[in-house]
């Protein structure tokens with residue numbers, strides 16, 4: 001065959017291939033992606049996040065809109081900053097967005113993501129989530145630990161009383177209280193020694209750290225060189241040894257009556273009836289309860305008290321409510337809480353203004369999907385800026401102001417059905433610990449304002465700056481003097 005004949009006869013095939021390539025290329029480039037803020041090579045938009053990513057992303061959303069596609073290193077991240085965007089992600093397309101990205105630090109700490117919060121969507125996650133919802137954190141189970149909460153709360157009030165008006169570090173007392181409650185509920189006893197506190201503190205801090213390798217895989221060596229990997233592996237090993245010890249103790253002790261069971265007993269009982277429940281699964285779930293349940297719970301209480309100290313009128317109002325409900329008894333009980341709408345409104349308002357996990361826990365899409373008319377490719381990570389949504393002026397009147405009364409006579413709740421207030425997330429991945437957390441917080445706040453008048457040091461203005469990390473708390477602890485509430489004494 002001559003060259004001319006060859007070229008001539010191949011021409012249609014070459015043209016068809018060229019057309020196909022053009023079609024594929026153009027259909028790719030015609031994807032309607034959300035607005036992408038300009039980025040730098042290699043690091044993408046990393047440099048723009050600073051120490052308060054929720055605030056930086058909120059500011060960027062003012063220019064680029066409620067759905068933006070940023071890039072952290074090589075990883076595309078969809079950032080949702082409006083009610084409509086959050087609703088589409090956690091309700092309309094909840095299943096598609098129900099997975100979690102594989103992140104280096106949580107994966108090393110939680111036994112290759114065998115926990116609930118970081119497990120990818122699938123059969124394993126369904127199993128651990130239903131264990132948590134049905135057996136560990138159901139309303140009935142939370143009720144059954146009422147005595148633990150009331151005992152720990154009473155001990156804290158006694159400690160405050162003994163300080164006799166001298167300055168106390170209220171933040172430290174609140175951290176200890178939430179840790180003690182979770183320890184007793186999950187493990188059957190307190191672990192309040194310095195070693196455990198230190199281990200838990202280091203673990204929580206590392207979970208909030210940024211690992212370069214998760215976002216720029218070619219620079220994974222930076223995590224090794226900076227010592228981050230070693231720190232993570234050290235806490236993972238220490239916690240593993242601690243949990244092994246706790247589980248051995250539980251296995252070797254005499255069987256506990258059902259009423260006295262802690263969550264570790266319950267998990268071991270589930271294991272006896274189901275061979276697929278491995279020891280690592282039990283350890284990862286217990287670790288999750290500590291990681292997801294301590295810092296977050298205490299943070300809400302700490303911010304609520306800080307706001308009350310800055311708003312004496314609200315403080316007075318909640319004290320009046322407590323006095324009316326307490327009727328001079330020695331303490332306010334959990335039965336009284338349903339008659340304290342203003343107290344509940346204060347905690348809600350604190351969750352709105354100071355969302356404990358402002359960007360929620362990252363999700364990842366598992367299919368191509370359209371959100372608010374934009375094309376979102378499969379494998380896109382998602383941050384939902386719940387903090388920004390809770391300050392959206394189109395949804396909230398005077399959003400920057402602390403106004404608990406906005407929730408009185410309002411149907412808006414934090415249970416994942418009102419997308420303007422989603423501090424616990426929403427949909428399949430929503431937090432299963434709402435009841436567990438809020439009953440502690442309500443009980444403690446009610447009794448604190450019932451029993452004590454809290455005062456800052458003279459002339460002091462409360463510093464409201466935030467820490468950075470996954471959970472955002474007050475940078476400076478709350479230092480107050482607490483004197484017996486004059487009106488309770490009068491009763």
Ligand code: HEM
Nearest residue numbers: 116117292293296297356361424425426429430431433437
């Ligand atoms: C004020 C306290 C708390 C806040 C603000 C909070 C917030 C959150 C948030 C934002 C998520 C992710 C939701 C999402 O991706 O849509 C979450 C998940 C989770 N939380 Fe909470 N939480 C709190 C207390 C607790 C407590 C007390 C526990 C257990 C003792 C707990 C256990 C969990 C677990 C296991 C998950 C993972 C759920 C999943 O991925 O399927 N949380 N929480």
